[in-house]
Amino acid sequence: MELFMPLFIAVVIIFGIIKKVPLFDAFTDGAREGIKTLLGVAPTLVGLITAVDMLKASGAIDILCDFISPAAELLGFPKEIVPMILLRPVSGGGSTALLTGIYKECGADSFAGLCASVLAGSTETTFYAIAVYYGSVGVKKIRHTLPAALSADFTAAVMAVLSVKIFLCP
């Protein structure tokens, strides 16, 4: 699995050589765009991570977790990831904040940490995508888009926990 990334990069470079792409120029152009992406997310992350850290320090997250943990246990979910499941479709930055919180508290390779990683990797900021895509063409009646998109998010949460249980923490 660790070989996937270097191999992928090698294939990309081979494509570039065949097409006579000026490799390093293209790389730096792309990386320069990356700076814009990074600066774009910086204010969001600073704001939301601070808010989430406050929420944790105040004890409110513990209360929320205690409140939902019976339901979470019933489904076999680690209770730490429940706030993340709820926030994931709404805010990318907010769920990244919760994700790093779980890593810090339980460890990146713990059961909760692994579940949270898989969840983060298999979901998107659903509401944002819906707003951007439909907003761009002025479509207001989105019919059954939301139930379909949210059932995908729910499936991702269930499968994240299930697959980690089967493959990584048997």
Next chain:
Amino acid sequence: MINRIFGALILISAVTGMILGRGSQLAQGVLDGAADSVKLLTTMAGMILLWSGIMEIAERGGFTAVMSRVLSPALRLLFRGLPRDSRAMKLISMNVSANLLGLGNAATPFGLSAMKELKRLSPRDDTASGDMITFVVMNTASIQLMPTMIGALRQMYGSREPFVILPCVWISSACALTAGLTIAKLFGGGK
């Protein structure tokens, strides 16, 4: 939406913190949060810059174009109503392959143009067509093959094998996408 969430998070923490008498922890939380977020940004910086650079080579080298050709038979099954060589079809496959490669920045412009094409083909003015719903649901599900950002974060927080999660990510992404598309098609009455 995000404005209310931000306000609610801060108000809830302030009120809860005061009730539980955790004022000093709360103050520490503010300082930690600000410091944590900058640490996080520096970790993400290397990964974002590196990956954006590699992906620019992938774009210019035609890797994305080859991938979209590989994907188009599968996409034709999902978008039966669209002519195979239509502009909409081409834009959709570019969007999906950019998403697979984690090229969010490239995927969105393709996706928005695809929406414009779908809108042109759809008779109703402000109502989503079946194809639009299918397409938007695909974009609300994550189909990225290499979640590099999560790998970088896992490494930063001491994971011994940051990418051990890949097979699980692929399985749950695939299941989520299938569930979303199935619901979309069922509600749509096959149209």
